């Protein structure tokens with residue numbers, strides 16, 4: 001029997017990287033999973049790769065109408081949510097002095113506003129025993145050159161979990177942050193390629209990781225499973241790092 005047998009999960013940003021690996025793992029453990037993302041083609045590919053047990057709903061987490069449509073679909077199809085993985089996120093490299101208003105608005109809209117309203121709009125479908133997992137990052141508690149806006153959004157995520165654990169104290173719903181370090185996903189690898197300094201930046205990241213390599217999305221998914229399951233029943237407001245030691249030393 002799987003560790004999530006009979007559970008209903010929603011994974012935002014479930015068509016790629018950490019979200020895709022987590023959707024696969026949740027389904028392997030017996031859950032049914034709704035995934036969302038903006039790109040329909042990537043959603044179709046994910047549905048094909050995952051197989052039975054997944055339902056894709058296209059949408060942008062920073063558009064409240066899209067979130068309403070997502071959760072209306074979940075309500076109509078399954079009536080409840082046991083596990084919410086608010087994972088959709090993105091970032092752009094720019095040092096202070098070169099940050100544009102457009103880029104600031106995009107990254108805060110998706111990572112902060114998107115996460116907040118994903119959780120707020122999911123809550124009416126959740127009940128005692130529910131688990132909310134927010135995707136943070138090592139960058140939320142470290143300085144990272146040319147990545148201050150993204151890092152600030154992840155610091156905001158960290159506080160959301162602390163504060164929401166208090167807001168939700170009488171509900172039996174837990175909320176925790178899962179913070180990966182550099183993880184080999186399309187999001188990170190494409191970002192490094194776009195920088196034009198892929199080899200140097202990759203070597204620079206690995207040099208900061210005691211385990212000596214980047215993480216795999218499946219390694220983050222394994223910890224998402226722990227936070228989703230009753231194995232973490234006495235945890236709320238926490239941050240769990242899956243970072244090869246990067247932000248721990």
Ligand code: NAP
Pocket residue numbers: 012013014015016017018019036037038039040042059060061062087088089090091110114135136137138179180181182183184185186187188
């Ligand atoms: P990824 O492969 O690019 O996946 C990002 C996912 O988020 C995609 O499914 C993307 O789908 C979705 N997404 C982005 N903007 C969205 C929006 N506005 N609405 C709905 N979905 C949206 O990158 P990843 O590395 O797996 O990232 C997943 C999470 O981990 C992010 O929150 C990221 O900040 C965090 N993280 C990653 C690393 C790392 O090294 N990889 C480290 C720390 C934290 P669409 O493009 O189709 O919308």
